Amino acid sequence: MGEAIVITSGKGGVGKTTTSANIGTALALQGKRVCLVDTDIGLRNLDVVMGLENRIIYDLVDVVKGRCKMQQALVKDKRFDDLLYLLPAAQTSDKNAVDPEEMKILIDDLKQDFDYIIIDCPAGIEQGYRNAVSGATKAIVVTTPEATAVRDADRIIGLLEQEDHIERPRLVINRIRPQLMKNRDTMDIDDITRHLDLELLGIVADDDQVIRATNQGEPIAMDPNNIASIAYRNIARRILGESVPLQQLQEENTGVFTKIKNFFKVK
Amino acid sequence: MNKRQNVTMKGTKDGITLHLDDACSYEELKKELNHKLIESSKSQEDKLISVLVHTGNRYLTSSQEEEIKELIRQKKNLVVESVLSNVLTKDEAEKQKQANEIVSITKIVRSGQVIEVPGDLLLIGDVNPGGTVRAGGNIFIMGELKGIAHAGYYGNQEAVISASIMKPTQLRICDSITRAPDEKQDENSREMECAYMNEEQQIIIDRLQVLVHVRPNISNLQGGF
């Protein structure tokens, strides 16, 4: 029996889809059988991030409505022979085409076949959110260090705490810019973790390569050297139960120290 | 006339006290009260007299109580000050108990959540921005108050709010509101503080220790130590 983990945030655009794709990829790299489920009906894009868009024939709504078998809708990622699959969201259907009970049955079904089911949740707290959490037993809350994102994460955690079938969520802080954090222009990692009172699962730097990788349809976690990739791989290892120390995020070269060094160089 | 009196009237320095017998029927009582009042109002002069009504062990429903009051008020110079009874319904007793009870909750009150209790609240945990706690009585927070706290929610001006760390977005006591100052505050000076309402209906924030002086009634320890 596999484990179903929902990736959620409350606020939109903080990196749920990016986190889903990369945690899924990193778990597959560790040899686990993973199914990514896109529950953002009407606004799907997990398939784009994974570069699998052109192979979609059926979608999640088709499966739920009995228009096709699960096996027909699952899109296999050929880069990971038989380890990584995607169940895409419907692009055209209405958000309410599926209800939480139907979703739970679908996820329970997938649990028979996969080690991990990673559920990408839409933004907000409406039906889409309820669908995404209904089949999960674990949750990862994604936030950025911005006050608004942290506020919405707090709201979502409050709702997740009311779901008896979900364990205490774990936290991923995404798009960290060390220099801003150091200058206290954003909340720091300790502030956020304490404020939300969650176990910290990982921190991911804000990195241009992530955006580039997304546009190429190749998740950053496939790059063995990139800083954000290493962050996602560490998160996957922590999910598997390893204890991995937090990444040291190096500062951009505008720190006081660099300035002083440059000053002496000039002299 | 040897009949037992169902209504006795006593003059006091503040007005008159009416003792209503609790053994006779309600109708009987009403009739006799009416008689007595008519009789005595003849002899009274014009100035207003306040009346205290004792109903003994009789329970009056609120409509009966209203009827009795009306009967007294009809006599032009009588004003009902209050109606006292030795008995309460279970509901009223329950409500009174709740209003005097302290409810303790261990929890983080998160954005969008509201916690409300009829009496005092002891919260062990934080109130995050966007979260709200409300109490009919006082609010004591062992943790950080970063959201909204509303004490004396049903109109108690004496209610206070205290927190281990006081950084609220808004404080409300009874119907007064105060909000966080716009300028950023010193991080460390907000520990162990309390808020109460002064005579000018303004909410004052001060060190926790001032409560001893401004709200000594918060203590409910009987006797001493």
Ligand SMILES: Nc1ncnc2c1ncn2[C@@H]1O[C@H](COP(=O)(O)OP(=O)(O)OP(=O)(O)O)[C@@H](O)[C@H]1O
């Ligand atoms: N660590 C990162 N560094 C740089 N860019 C990032 C990072 N994480 C995410 N992004 C970028 O942020 C944007 C939003 O990310 P994403 O689509 O994953 O967010 P989302 O939470 O799924 O959004 P929505 O709420 O719309 O579903 C994307 O352009 C993505 O490439």
Ligand SMILES: [Mg+2]
């Ligand atoms: Mg998304």
